[in-house]
Amino acid sequence: MLNNIFDTHSHYDDEKFSPDRDELLSALPNRGVSFAVSCGCDIESSKFNKDLAEKYDYIYFAAGFHPENLEGFSLNDIKEIEKLARHEKCVAIGEIGLDYHWMSSTKEKQKEFFRAQIELAKRLDMPVIVHDREAHGDTLEILRETKPRGVLHCFSGSKESAREIISFGMYIGLNGVATFKNARKSLEVLHEIPLDRLVLETDCPYLAPEPYRGRRNDSSYIEFIAERLSAEIGITAQELLDITHENAKRLYNMV
Numbered sequence: 001m002l003n004n005i006f007d008t009h010s011h012y013d014d015e016k017f018s019p020d021r022d023e024l025l026s027a028l029p030n031r032g033v034s035f036a037v038s039c040g041c042d043i044e045s046s047k048f049n050k051d052l053a054e055k056y057d058y059i060y061f062a063a064g065f066h067p068e069n070l071e072g073f074s075l076n077d078i079k080e081i082e083k084l085a086r087h088e089k090c091v092a093i094g095e096i097g098l099d100y101h102w103m104s105s106t107k108e109k110q111k112e113f114f115r116a117q118i119e120l121a122k123r124l125d126m127p128v129i130v131h132d133r134e135a136h137g138d139t140l141e142i143l144r145e146t147k148p149r150g151v152l153h154c155f156s157g158s159k160e161s162a163r164e165i166i167s168f169g170m171y172i173g174l175n176g177v178a179t180f181k182n183a184r185k186s187l188e189v190l191h192e193i194p195l196d197r198l199v200l201e202t203d204c205p206y207l208a209p210e211p212y213r214g215r216r217n218d219s220s221y222i223e224f225i226a227e228r229l230s231a232e233i234g235i236t237a238q239e240l241l242d243i244t245h246e247n248a249k250r251l252y253n254m255v
């Protein structure tokens with residue numbers, strides 16, 4: 001069994017885990033999982049993940065407003081995220097960013113929240129976890145302006161975008177998408193990422209890797225991602241897990 005799995009992006013507050021959440025989270029350390037970061041999307045989910053982090057030693061959390069979760073909130077509500085971010089087991093502001101697919105809020109509102117939360121992270125000397133869906137140009141523009149520390153999660157951009165993000169000193173997160181049959185783009189980007197800037201994630205309960213695509217995902221499935229990516233770059237899956245484990249600890253200031 002592979003070990004040293006660090007899942008840098010999960011959502012264990014999601015209702016898909018409600019039937020057996022405690023049973024699953026109690027079992028994951030025996031399946032090779034050493035750490036998992038459960039990411040907030042608004043105040044309620046960030047608080048839920050704080051409670052999980054207090055209950056399970058290996059779980060940490062991130063607090064933030066996801067671009068799909070801004071309706072009914074104002075920039076003043078970021079004060080609640082700041083309170084949560086000061087918790088000893090909060091390791092990042094996230095997940096934050098831009099989503100032009102669902103457009104649950106206007107581009108202007110999304111950009112306001114993105115910038116304001118980056119400012120919060122910089123004030124607290126914390127990394128950010130960035131969501132970018134169909135908004136590559138605006139995401140890069142804001143990152144160029146603000147230059148935060150952090151990670152571009154579930155990376156779906158070009159090789160050129162990957163190079164620029166790495167030049168900012170940020171990390172890139174790859175997940176189960178890299179195991180899909182149409183994953184050529186993810187594998188091309190992999191070759192552009194220095195090994196010390198790569199982290200692994202699930203985005204669970206979503207994006208389960210092959211051979212479990214379409215099922216509920218969890219952190220133990222990172223072994224399948226590691227096997228696919230390591231074969232692509234010519235190292236063992238365990239070597240990749242060891243490297244990305246150390247990368248994630250640096251990303252989240254856990255070293």
